[in-house]
Amino acid sequence: MEEAIQKADVLIEALGWIRRFRDKITVIKLGGSIMEQENSLRHVLLDIVFMETVGMRPVVVHGGGAAIDRAMDAAGLVPKKIKGRRYTDDDTLRIVEEVLAGEINEGIARQIEELGGRAMNLNFKTTNVLFGERMTLPGENGEQIDLGHVGKVTRVDRNVIENLCYAGQVPIIPSMALDASGGKLNVNADTAATAVAQALGAEKLIYMSDVNGVRRDKTDPTSIIHSLTDVEARELIRTGVVDAGMIPKVEACLETLDRGVRKVHIIDGRLRHSLLLEIYTTSGVGTEMMKAQ
Ligand SMILES: Nc1ncnc2c1ncn2[C@@H]1O[C@H](COP(=O)(O)OP(=O)(O)O)[C@@H](O)[C@H]1O
Numbered sequence: 001m002e003e004a005i006q007k008a009d010v011l012i013e014a015l016g017w018i019r020r021f022r023d024k025i026t027v028i029k030l031g032g033s034i035m036e037q038e039n040s041l042r043h044v045l046l047d048i049v050f051m052e053t054v055g056m057r058p059v060v061v062h063g064g065g066a067a068i069d070r071a072m073d074a075a076g077l078v079p080k081k082i083k084g085r086r087y088t089d090d091d092t093l094r095i096v097e098e099v100l101a102g103e104i105n106e107g108i109a110r111q112i113e114e115l116g117g118r119a120m121n122l123n124f125k126t127t128n129v130l131f132g133e134r135m136t137l138p139g140e141n142g143e144q145i146d147l148g149h150v151g152k153v154t155r156v157d158r159n160v161i162e163n164l165c166y167a168g169q170v171p172i173i174p175s176m177a178l179d180a181s182g183g184k185l186n187v188n189a190d191t192a193a194t195a196v197a198q199a200l201g202a203e204k205l206i207y208m209s210d211v212n213g214v215r216r217d218k219t220d221p222t223s224i225i226h227s228l229t230d231v232e233a234r235e236l237i238r239t240g241v242v243d244a245g246m247i248p249k250v251e252a253c254l255e256t257l258d259r260g261v262r263k264v265h266i267i268d269g270r271l272r273h274s275l276l277l278e279i280y281t282t283s284g285v286g287t288e289m290m291k292a293q
């Protein structure tokens with residue numbers, strides 16, 4: 001009996017949050033690292049189905065870097081990354097499209113449906129919602145480094161995404177875009193998620209990764225920083241506390257805050273129900289980032 005009462009208490013604690021987030025859009029970025037772990041992914045998708053069922057409007061933007069690496073390897077191609085971005089020639093682009101906009105995108109939508117939710121995969125074959133242009137990276141000596149078919153998002157088809165949300169479907173968006181002449185572009189998934197959250201005026205943007213959040217010591221999970229301002233985050237990058245794969249993620253978070261999204265979270269997709277804990281409990285999990293007052 002006590003156990004049943006505790007379960008009811010949990011539902012009551014969630015009630016206020018469910019009301020608060022009803023009809024609000026949350027963008028969830030699924031990283032390739034978490035999608036490699038079948039069981040974790042299933043639980044993340046179950047949480048998304050829960051959110052959709054209680055009237056929240058989740059939108060999924062996904063990457064798939066690890067799966068692309070594997071497919072390139074199988075095709076005898078060697079991945080080349082420059083400052084965390086994949087150099088994308090014609091052959092690589094074909095693989096990125098097959099894996100990211102094909103297999104992974106369709107797979108996520110299918111799994112959500114299998115779990116009892118409703119999802120729509122938005123890709124080049126169904127409906128494309130991301131538009132962009134090619135980008136280069138600044139080199140050491142001020143030169144521009146060419147990345148091939150790599151781009152950034154300059155426009156998001158907001159109406160398509162919103163209509164799906166309000167029809168109770170979860171839009172599933174791969175990190176690829178079309179340029180002005182219909183050319184396909186490979187986009188870093190953290191930055192694609194930022195563009196989508198900003199275009200939709202999302203209430204929250206959540207990055208699901210395979211670490212518990214931003215840490216003072218990257219090897220020590222207990223050194224997690226639960227709450228960070230933009231000013232503190234910049235300082236962590238400058239001092240090298242945040243490095244490697246966490247740099248583009250924190251930079252994407254900062255850009256998102258600059259564009260008016262109120263809060264950004266980095267949470268651990270391996271922790272069961274981390275998404276629900278983040279949204280529907282008082283304590284929250286992971287690292288929350290917001291603008292300094
Ligand atoms: N201060 C830090 N706190 C946490 N992780 C960090 C930090 N600095 C660097 N990292 C590294 O960043 C990685 C997360 O980035 P990444 O692997 O690109 O994630 P994803 O695949 O989910 O996009 C962690 O696995 C960790 O090794």
Ligand SMILES: CC(=O)N[C@@H](CCC(=O)OP(=O)(O)O)C(=O)O
Pocket residue numbers: 030031032033062063064065066068084085086096150151175186187188189190
């Ligand atoms: C330009 C660029 O680097 N694109 C990424 C897109 C996928 C991605 O970002 O996946 P994760 O979220 O798993 O890192 C790539 O080709 O790997």
